[in-house]
Amino acid sequence: MRLRGLSIALSVAAIAAAGLFAADAPAQTTGVDRLYIMDCGQNAATDQSRWSPGINVGKPIELSDNCYLIHHGSGWLLWDTGYPDAVAEKPVTTPIGTATRAKTLAAQLAEVGVKPSDIRFVAVSHTHGDHVGNVDMFPDSTLLIQKAEFDWAFAPDKTPPFKADRPVRELEGDLDVFGDGSVTIISTPGHTPGHQSLLVHLPRTGWVVLSGDAAHFKDNWDNRRVASMNTSAEQTLASYKRLADLLAEKKAQLWINHDKPQSLGQKHAPEFYD
């Protein structure tokens, strides 16, 4: 089932203008009360300069690969799904590096008492294999993905990244997922044609931006570098600016999915942020 007619373009400016970011949000909404960071793999890469052209050429780098499980008053949302759980049993080596998984996503969900069928929305930053490896574990959840990303990933000349026959809501821009401003998908193309990020509000932690692969690690973010495999340098730089403006406006934290030093300093499931 594909709900093509439901694509929504909604700018953050429009959301802000509607007052949905205000502290006095409507009383019937309950917002987000928990965010779990889940270990969705590691990548021991052989050459950092794949992501930072001309910098640290030939130098290995370890990258984290996180998934984020978010509890909202009206349902669970999973942001990215990591490497396939099968990697836990059999690491995968490619010319880029070696992917491993210390734990499966299924086991981490079970540890916090969540079944795959409990997940209302699965949203993916983009369709690279280290982000969509377990999408098919959630065949009944509604997948939130940009139309541009879906069309790119399912082009006739490519291997499909997951089963297309599933509930999908194709987006054309931003989306206030639960309608109360607590979880907003932000369109940030450049790494891929339909790359997206997630802005989340937590009562005690405050605003957090989950930036997917907009930047792969902090040094690339700080220096506004464009990774070699990105589909558009121009869109990458525009998305950097958009995220920087959003971070400043919301005084938000930037959580970079693959930045291993940052990830090591964060709480992981079953601990959570609230």
Ligand SMILES: [Zn+2]
């Ligand atoms: Zn990627």
